[in-house]
Amino acid sequence: QVQLVESGGGLVQAGDSLRLSCAASGRTFSSYAMGWFRQAPGKEREFVASISYNGGMKNYADSAKGRFTISRDNAKNTVYLQMNSLKPEDTAVYYCAAGRGPFIRTSWGDYDYWGQGTQVTVSS
Secondary structure, three states: OEEEEEEOOEEEEOOOOEEEEEEEEEOOHHHOOEEEEEEOOOOOOEEEEEEOOOOOOEEEOOOOOOOEEEEEEOOOOEEEEEEOOOOHHHOEEEEEEEEOOOOOOOOHHHEEEEOOOEEEEEEO
């Protein structure tokens, strides 16, 4: 079992930055990949970014490339999503998820555990 708790969401203006955090407990954090997904009202949950078990590999959705950075601190059992140059279309509930194995995945079906989500709202 893995418990995930996100934090760091909020209401910001276009062009601002936010850093989301996700604290994990339970299974050995350094043994599995982590991912961030988001879901906007009326839309399906979509992949944002993923990071391998040791941080050596990262993958981003096209919408996140160049603006978002995923990182992890295995000593703190925490994964982060630094979001810069935010746009109104980034408005969504952001979820962190624990992967089924150590390597990056882009499909939500490859993640076994999910946090409760944190709301990010970007005003224009």
